[in-house]
Amino acid sequence: MSEIEVFRPEPRAPRGFQDRRAADLALERDILAKVSRVYELFGFEALDTSAFEYADALGKFLPDSERPNEGVFALQDDDEQWMALRYDLTAPLARFAAQHAGLLTKPFRRYAYGPVWRNEKPGPGRFREFIQCDADTVGSARPEADAEIIALAVAGLEAAGLPKTAAVLKINNRKLLNGLLKRIGVDHDGQKLAVLRAVDKLDRLGVEGVKLLLGAGRRDESGAFTKGAELNANGIDAVLAYLGAGATGRSATLAKLADVVGGSEEGEAGLRDLDRIGTALTGLGVDEARAFFDPSVVRGLEYYTGAVFEAELVGEVRDAHGDLVRFGSIGGGGRYDDLVARFTGEVTPATGFSFGVSRLAAALKASGSATLPKVRGPVVVIAFSEADMGHYFTVAAELRQAGIPAEVYLGGSGMKAQMKYADRRLSPAVVLLGGDEIAAGTVTIKDLDLGRALSEGVESNEAWRAARPGQATVPRAELVAFVKRILEG
């Protein structure tokens, strides 16, 4: 007989994809349930759209024939049309709103959550598939719509379990910087973009770093050189003055900003928007310490047209090794008035907020606001003998009928291993229905939690076994009631 080489695939999830087990899922589902409830309280309705979109609907990351998968996962349908997995929930919403423009009652307020995919290099905490949760208002140009989104974001994060003091929402308006840039004579897009990128790095590089990036450029510790925006000295001073306008209260910040960006038409418009957002937030009861104006908030996305906001974790977070973890923002959003018009040609103002669900879960864990829930196993019915399997299943059915998770051990191991199995699964109890019990019309139930507690005081295995901690034999008819009592503690 000849040896045939059998191909054995290596069992592994693709790079940047991950499996999630019960404990993680429980935490994420809990977050989604609580956030959904809050979003519905604000009058947002649920919407689910397809994972795939036609590539042209996703916007600027159009797959072209040479590099169809740049940034997105794309494939060509049998009618030759390019489809791509959505990379966020905003572009599909814009498509949906455009498609049903005539039928939607506006403003249309919807929330959505689900997986999104990005075909890019994964890193720690950065996956190619992750769950996003969005809430958006389509069809309202009022700054108050932005304010409501901000209030909803604050309420949602708190409902998810982030304590009031753990996160802040930083608010800004694109119009401020646009006005300022126009005034100092920056008009070509490349330079504008470079300024936005520089401003965005204030928290990481500090004023000095930003100053370099606004000017000639900056060389980092590794020696790599980043080209700057090449503003002149006046321009740099103006942008730094703008960045310096961050203050504690909302109205104080506005007053300072007015000094810097006032005088330009767009800047004035941005100030008016922010003022109205501030008024609405105060009315909504959103504390100035939790949602404030921060001129350094940019959000890289080019499609934002007005207000932008970012939710950030406050305080430092350390990992298991005690190393500082840079968490970045846990969510963000803003106003995008041109996205729907891409389809319809009609201006349809929209604003929204989104966050990554597992990232929020990680933030909750890191900030000590939540721990992974312990996933309890079912009540395990020990399988003693082949002949009595029917009895075991009757027990399992009775327990399930009473709403108690239960299973008959279906492995091939002996009793000791079955006890171990129940212990590992963190089962609350084990049901022993051996020949003795069946003959006597009784059932033995072992409270594993009680046993876990009692085991601390016992040293020898003999004593431990002789004591049969937490174990009781009761009439068969009392099985369900007895197990219930154990579960209730």
Add this chain to the structure above:
RNA sequence: GCCGCCUUAGCUCAGUUGGUUAGAGCGCCAGAUUGUGGCUCUGGAGGUCCUCAGUUCGAACCUGAGAGGUGGUACCA
């Protein structure tokens, strides 16, 4: 994308100037204990030393290329 560092058992890691059969702790399985989870003791399974090529009598160790991971940087819808 660019720069640095790393890759040895399921996990965390040790491994002498390049020298026979590559180790530890934890975890896993079994026994001590024929119907009892913890503790303890005893035993066992588990390795293409990331891959390929080269140098060498001889490579986990040296050289080169590649892959994966990681930190920084760039980009980020």
